[in-house]
Amino acid sequence: MPQERWSAVDSYIGENLVPADPVLEAALRASADAGLPPISVSPSQGKLLHLLARAQGARTILEIGTLGGYSAIWLARALPPEGRLITLEAEPRHAEVARANLARAGLGDVAEVRVGPAQDTLPKLHAAGDGPFDLIFIDADKPGYPDYLPWSVRLSRPGSMIIADNVVRDGAVADSASTDANVQGVRRFIEMLAAEPRVSATAIQTVGSKGYDGFTLALVLA
Ligand SMILES: C[S@@+](CC[C@H](N)C(=O)[O-])C[C@H]1O[C@@H](n2cnc3c(N)ncnc32)[C@H](O)[C@@H]1O
Secondary structure (H helix, E strand, O other): OOHHHHHHHHHHHHHHHOOOOHHHHHHHHHHHHOOOOOOOOOHHHHHHHHHHHHHOOOOEEEEEOOOOOHHHHHHHOOOOOOOEEEEEEOOHHHHHHHHHHHHHOOOOOOEEEEEOOHHHHHHHHHHOOOOOOOEEEEOOOHHHHHHHHHHHHHOOOOOOEEEEEOOOHHHHHHOOOOOOHHHHHHHHHHHHHHHOOOEEEEEEEEEEOOEEEEEEEEEEOO
């Protein structure tokens, strides 16, 4: 089915269930104006994250991969007033844009952007005693996903939810012979999820304005 059709359905869903939001639209505009790539989650995906965080009763959220803070705004809006979101971003320029977007959204006191490769910031978070986090959203470099899973489990509690985006990659995830480092990263991540006794996980394929992709959802059991 063509991309045009998927985008039309996403627009229909948006018009009905995810009404235009000036703050979120301003964040996307500011990100585009700053030259950030248009690779944030879609509005319907952002709302899914928001609803999952609310259903989870999340008070603490960790995001790996901030970009301009679009998904961070959706997630932070699900938090109670005393809640806290930490989002990790490797690119200082992206982090700067995200901080401005979060401040404009009135979330400057709730959401904190930490700059540096997540391979460095995750161990620091753990060493500092941050967490456990009620919900963790993994959305950074795909070759890094296998590094992020053990840290995410360490930074969780029984009942935490770990969500990872972009794991289907136009279906290439099913190709064991793929030489694409992104595909191999998500394949290894999914195999690690399967072998990790402390989580129960599934993966869902998605289509929409962002093409054909999907996400994993894992519940931390112990
Ligand atoms: C897909 S974008 C995140 C989109 C964002 N979650 C949203 O939906 O609005 C991925 C981000 O991860 C960042 N990134 C890439 N490698 C990283 C790493 N090793 N550690 C932390 N962030 C990284 C990129 O700079 C980029 O901003």
